[in-house]
Amino acid sequence: MSDPAPITLDPRIPEGPLEHKWDTFKQEAKLVAPANRRKYTVVVVGTGLAGASAAASLAEMGYTVKSLCISDSPRRAHSIAAQGGINAAKNYQNDGDSVWRLFYDTIKGGDFRSREANVYRLAQVSASIIDHCAAQGIPFAREYGGTLSNRSFGGAQVSRTFYARGQTGQQLLLGAYGALMRQVDEGNVTLYPRREMLDLVTVDGRARGVVARNLVTGAIERYSGHAVILATGGYSTVFHLSTNAVNSNATAVWRCYKRGALFANPCFTQIHPTCIPQAGDGQSKLTLMSESLRNDGRVWVPKLKGDQRPPAQIPEDERDYYLERLYPSFGNLVPRDIASRRAKEVCDQGRGVGPGGLSVYLDFADAVKRLGEPVIRSRYANLFDMYHEITNENPYQVPMRIYPAPHYTMGGLWVDYHLMSTIPGLFVAGEANFSDHGANRLGASALMQGLADGYFVLPYTIGHYLAGIGPGAVADKDPAFDVAERGVREDVSRMLAVNGSRTVREFWHDLGRIMWNKVGMSRHEKGLSEAIAEIQSLRQEFAKNVRVSGAEGDFNKDLEFAGRVSDYLGLGELMARDALQRRESCGGHFRDESATPEGEALRDDDHFTYVAAWRYRGEGQLPDMQQEPLPFERVHPSQRSYK
Amino acid sequence: MTTNGHTYTLKVWRQPGADRPGRLATYTVTGISPDLSLLEALDVLNEDLIRKGEDPIAFESDCREGICGQCGIVVNGVAHGSKLGCTTCEIRMREFAPGSTITLEPFRATAFPIIKDLVINRSAFDRIIARGGYVSINTGAAPEANAIPVARDLAEKAMDAAACIGCGACVAACPNASASLFVGAKVSQLAVMPQGHAERERRVTRMVAQMDAEGFGNCSNHGECEAVCPKEIPIHVISRMRREYIRASVKSVLG
Ligand SMILES: Cc1cc2nc3c(=O)[nH]c(=O)nc-3n(C[C@H](O)[C@H](O)[C@H](O)COP(=O)(O)OP(=O)(O)OC[C@H]3O[C@@H](n4cnc5c(N)ncnc54)[C@H](O)[C@@H]3O)c2cc1C
Numbered sequence: 063m064s065d066p067a068p069i070t071l072d073p074r075i076p077e078g079p080l081e082h083k084w085d086t087f088k089q090e091a092k093l094v095a096p097a098n099r100r101k102y103t104v105v106v107v108g109t110g111l112a113g114a115s116a117a118a119s120l121a122e123m124g125y126t127v128k129s130l131c132i133s134d135s136p137r138r139a140h141s142i143a144a145q146g147g148i149n150a151a152k153n154y155q156n157d158g159d160s161v162w163r164l165f166y167d168t169i170k171g172g173d174f175r176s177r178e179a180n181v182y183r184l185a186q187v188s189a190s191i192i193d194h195c196a197a198q199g200i201p202f203a204r205e206y207g208g209t210l211s212n213r214s215f216g217g218a219q220v221s222r223t224f225y226a227r228g229q230t231g232q233q234l235l236l237g238a239y240g241a242l243m244r245q246v247d248e249g250n251v252t253l254y255p256r257r258e259m260l261d262l263v264t265v266d267g268r269a270r271g272v273v274a275r276n277l278v279t280g281a282i283e284r285y286s287g288h289a290v291i292l293a294t295g296g297y298s299t300v301f302h303l304s305t306n307a308v309n310s311n312a313t314a315v316w317r318c319y320k321r322g323a324l325f326a327n328p329c330f331t332q333i334h335p336t337c338i339p340q341a342g343d344g345q346s347k348l349t350l351m352s353e354s355l356r357n358d359g360r361v362w363v364p365k366l367k368g369d370q371r372p373p374a375q376i377p378e379d380e381r382d383y384y385l386e387r388l389y390p391s392f393g394n395l396v397p398r399d400i401a402s403r404r405a406k407e408v409c410d411q412g413r414g415v416g417p418g419g420l421s422v423y424l425d426f427a428d429a430v431k432r433l434g435e436p437v438i439r440s441r442y443a444n445l446f447d448m449y450h451e452i453t454n455e456n457p458y459q460v461p462m463r464i465y466p467a468p469h470y471t472m473g474g475l476w477v478d479y480h481l482m483s484t485i486p487g488l489f490v491a492g493e494a495n496f497s498d499h500g501a502n503r504l505g506a507s508a509l510m511q512g513l514a515d516g517y518f519v520l521p522y523t524i525g526h527y528l529a530g531i532g533p534g535a536v537a538d539k540d541p542a543f544d545v546a547e548r549g550v551r552e553d554v555s556r557m558l559a560v561n562g563s564r565t566v567r568e569f570w571h572d573l574g575r576i577m578w579n580k581v582g583m584s585r586h587e588k589g590l591s592e593a594i595a596e597i598q599s600l601r602q603e604f605a606k607n608v609r610v611s612g613a614e615g616d617f618n619k620d621l622e623f624a625g626r627v628s629d630y631l632g633l634g635e636l637m638a639r640d641a642l643q644r645r646e647s648c649g650g651h652f653r654d655e656s657a658t659p660e661g662e663a664l665r666d667d668d669h670f671t672y673v674a675a676w677r678y679r680g681e682g683q684l685p686d687m688q689q690e691p692l693p694f695e696r697v698h699p700s701q702r703s704y705k
Numbered sequence: 706m707t708t709n710g711h712t713y714t715l716k717v718w719r720q721p722g723a724d725r726p727g728r729l730a731t732y733t734v735t736g737i738s739p740d741l742s743l744l745e746a747l748d749v750l751n752e753d754l755i756r757k758g759e760d761p762i763a764f765e766s767d768c769r770e771g772i773c774g775q776c777g778i779v780v781n782g783v784a785h786g787s788k789l790g791c792t793t794c795e796i797r798m799r800e801f802a803p804g805s806t807i808t809l810e811p812f813r814a815t816a817f818p819i820i821k822d823l824v825i826n827r828s829a830f831d832r833i834i835a836r837g838g839y840v841s842i843n844t845g846a847a848p849e850a851n852a853i854p855v856a857r858d859l860a861e862k863a864m865d866a867a868a869c870i871g872c873g874a875c876v877a878a879c880p881n882a883s884a885s886l887f888v889g890a891k892v893s894q895l896a897v898m899p900q901g902h903a904e905r906e907r908r909v910t911r912m913v914a915q916m917d918a919e920g921f922g923n924c925s926n927h928g929e930c931e932a933v934c935p936k937e938i939p940i941h942v943i944s945r946m947r948r949e950y951i952r953a954s955v956k957s958v959l960g
Pocket residue numbers: 107108109110111112113130131132133138139140141142143144145146147148230231257258259260293294295296305306307310311313314350469470491492493494505506507508509510512
């Protein structure tokens with residue numbers, strides 16, 4: 063194949079000073095008149111925070127919306143599991159917060175690998191999110207005077223995190239779901255639950271709909287529209303064991319990538335420091351213990367290698383509170399990437415605790431002494447109970463044991479300032495896009511971003527797009543739908559026909575092991591090259607030897623997972639390739655070859671201040687990488703320091 | 706698979722489709738570590754069945770940590786099992802004596818038709834929420850968040866009710882298959898929060914009407930719902946719903 067023409071990635075950032083860009087955009091955006099909006103149909107895939115908020119807001123404005131999700135009800139999207147909270151620059155604590163500071167913390171937390179304009183807008187709209195969610199009747203935590211409470215999260219020195227007990231994601235999602243269901247009632251949204259999008263349909267280069275499998279009947283169905291929003295979440299499940307829900311997957315983004323949407327920074331993944339360690343084989347997921355615990359818990363390991371004594375018998379001066387020692391100003395609240403890497407480091411030194419030495423302590427003894435058990439209980443009861451339930455250990459009495467686990471993916475489909483991908487009419491929101499978190503996401507910022515995208519950004523940018531294309535009819539009779547549908551059917555039949563000897567889960571397990579060991583918390587040239595070769599051979603074996611049970615036209619979970627694992631095998635390789643080309647360390651991407659003498663991530667701004675956006679070039683072809691340079695006009699990238 | 710785990714007998718409801726007859730089938734699982742969850746033990750069994758060329762058991766889950774409400778199995782005769790305050794996915798194998806028999810059946814109710822094996826259709830809950838389980842506010846119309854203070858204990862009370870995960874265990878456990886705990890939880894949350902006051906009469910009237918239309922039974926105060934609720938939603942949300950309903954009826958008569 064000849065060299066493909068390079069694409070100029072135009073982020074379409076409005077002119078003018080950072081503070082005015084979003085206003086400028088809104089002033090100049092084309093509008094669709096209220097009476098005309100119902101003539102436009104928007105297909106929204108996913109009903110997490112990003113999808114539900116977008117679908118509801120667009121329907122409120124008068125657009126016709128089709129909403130698809132995998133679960134039986136939109137309310138069950140993965141967002142429901144978020145525990146800790148949502149950030150906003152309200153400065154209710156009078157502790158010096160501002161839009162600028164939230165913007166700066168987010169850019170710095172992302173290790174200067176995100177786009178200034180997008181992040182600034184995120185900080186700007188953050189306050190409106192809290193206003194809107196409070197107005198929805200969400201029971202946020204309150205002070206005695208009736209005003210909203212805040213807690214602090216990692217990577218910030220202000221308290222700007224709003225929360226509803228340990229169920230913030232649930233409450234925010236139920237708010238967005240309620241708004242969505244109100245629009246269903248008003249006839250503006252049609253729900254299609256238990257549908258899995260399996261392909262994107264483009265007509266004349268524009269996104270015009272999707273093809274999905276009905277997960278109850280197995281029917282392959284067509285959903286056409288004037289624009290498509292993908293809000294299908296992240297891809298941490300490539301690692302097999304992660305904190306994500308078991309149905310979280312990469313299929314929608316991966317198939318759009320194969321249709322020509324560029325995939326940005328696939329190697330930027332977040333390994334969360336505070337998860338319950340793996341207990342054994344057969345485990346299906348890892349459970350997160352919210353980062354908010356690091357407000358009161360102290361992380362430590364024994365100073366001595368291989369110290370087998372129970373924690374209570376290890377005297378104070380034989381403990382290493384390594385985060386407090388290394389980072390006196392942020393202490394236990396350093397950003398996630400740093401906390402995870404340091405945990406791995408002490409375990410690699412043989413100072414880890416618990417079975418296999420693969421965990422560190424998160425100790426609440428001091429906090430209980432200082433504040434009393436009732437206060438700790440009021441803050442974290444559900445988390446402590448969950449921990450107790452899973453491990454059979456009581457964290458009020460013995461320190462928790464925690465270890466890092468794959469949690470969030472900063473990478474995702476490339477989008478411009480309008481949140482539109484490289485395919486016109488395909489918009490991407492929430493964790494599925496790459497936009498705002500650079501190489502590392504700060505805690506409580508994913509909920510903020512998902513809702514910012516859905517409530518406050520897409521309603522403007524989609525209107526602008528739709529006004530530009532006009533409301534002409536879109537038919538699902540277009541031959542492009544036939545082609546996509548045929549492709550999906552062939553894929554499904556092919557997988558069922560292999561009838562090999564290894565199960566889907568075995569392949570997933572094997573891939574997860576390669577990803578964790580070689581494309582995980584620390585990466586190097588040799589390991590990454592090996593990973594690529596190993597994943598390729600696993601993929602070949604999958605094609606020849608997978609065993610998928612059941613039938614096409616039936617409720618068939620094994621078939622669903624087969625499609626997802628087949629896509630993970632492609633995406634895993636792309637992640638390794640991306641990690642290989644980025645010969646610098648930044649945020650969650652740590653290359654052993656690029657570290658400061660203190661072991662911190664060492665960026666190489668001269669060579670890598672760009673977004674790596676990958677283009678699919680066909681089966682068996684190498685993808686090619688495009689660069690979007692990241693010019694920093696207002697902030698000066700510095701070596702991150704949390705000391 | 707590890708060899709040092711325990712062996713269990715699983716009796717599982719198998720039903721190929723909504724209108725097809727079902728039956729309990731018996732399986733043996735071996736090598737099960739006490740740290741595994743019940744659903745993970747089912748995963749292990751399914752792997753076995755797939756290897757043997759048999760149809761795996763259809764069941765559902767998503768978060769596997771008790772918050773999404775997607776799982777839901779009647780375990781040994783009790784919705785979500787006999788352990789208080791937990792969902793099916795939170796049950797660990799250490800809760801069952803090694804060698805014991807565990808019976809797994811779907812949540813049953815007329816309003817929750819079976820799709821396959823342990824999988825049911827709970828869309829009726831969505832249709833109830835669509836009739837009023839929200840505050841009718843458009844994006845962009847909200848006042849400043851601190852403009853409406855909410856007393857701390859009220860916010861806490863609202864949160865107790867808002868914790869509902871919509872799993873349907875309350876319906877499965879109720880002899881009348883009533884959805885009152887589910888509806889009462891949402892009605893109470895929004896009756897407590899001042900933001901929900903403007904439309905409280907309309908909300909309760911419409912939600913209750915939809916609940917009846919879906920074929921859920923009436924509440925006759927058995928209290929089984931509260932006993933199985935994984936989020937321990939207090940039964941007084943049902944009294945609250947009744948008060949709200951009476952209030953709305955009186956208001957509509959007196960104007
Ligand atoms: C345990 C946990 C705790 C967290 N806590 C916090 C926190 O405290 N604060 C914070 O800010 N962030 C937190 N996060 C991160 C945050 O929850 C997620 O990043 C965010 O909720 C993602 O929202 P989303 O709308 O982008 O996608 P999701 O919520 O993942 O929703 C994806 C949707 O897409 C649908 N879907 C996917 N693929 C398809 C397909 N092919 N066809 C049709 N539908 C499809 C799914 O059914 C679902 O409806 C946490 C994450 C985890 C795992």
